Amino acid sequence: MKQKFIESSFDKLKLALENISDTDTSDIYAVSFLYQNEDDDPRFPTITVSYNTNENFKESIQDASDESEARWNYAYWLQNEIESVGGKNDEVLNSWFLQTPYFYSDEDDERASNDESLFNIIMEKGSKFNDEFIDVVINLTKRLFSEKVILRKFGKEIPILVHELEIYDKPISWTLRSNPEGIVDEYLEWTNSF
Secondary structure, three states: OHHHHHHHHHHHHHHHHHOOOHHHHOOEEEEEEEEEEHHHOOOOEEEEEEEEEHHHHHHHHHHOOOHHHHHHOHHHOOOOOOEEEEOOOOHHHHHHHHOOOOOOOHHHHHHHOOOHHHHHHHHHHHHHHHHHHHHHHHHHHHHHHHOOHHHHHHOOOOOEEEEOOOOOHHHHHHHHHHOOOOOOHHHHHHHOOO
16 A cells, blocks of 8 residues: 555656746746645645746745745745645545554544553554655655656756745755755755854
8 A cells, every 4th residue: 555655656756846937937946745744634635836936036035034034934935735645534544544553543643532551552653654654755755856746847956845834954954955956956055044
């Protein structure tokens, strides 16, 4: 099931990027893969795809502390959500989770609210499943580059930020691992500035 999730997710991501309007394409400088757990439930990790344009970046400068923040902080992006993978309604994700050693049921989740030991066990399982999910996302992102999906669509390699709403070391490393060397240097310079 994991392989099926990988293939179906790749197809969705590829199609979403290829279907971006050609009028927007030349103004897009970066793509966002925002990682979250739907309803804060680690059984339902998601990636939401969006992008930002130079036009939006320039309009956001006045609201940000500086140009770099307006350019790289997701809070100032369009947040146009063109596609998502994972989440509660992704049957392939749910089937994959069911087959992992990290599986726990709705009943386990309910019981954990009154059982600290069980709560810790299922949180650990959820965390490990999320780590595996992120590894899949990183590999899918690398594949978008290696199969030239990004290059064909945008005419050049542009960064794909794999991130959460908060900026800290772990998501920064996801972005670094996901992209070809050198194309996230400007983003990394900004993240190192605070």
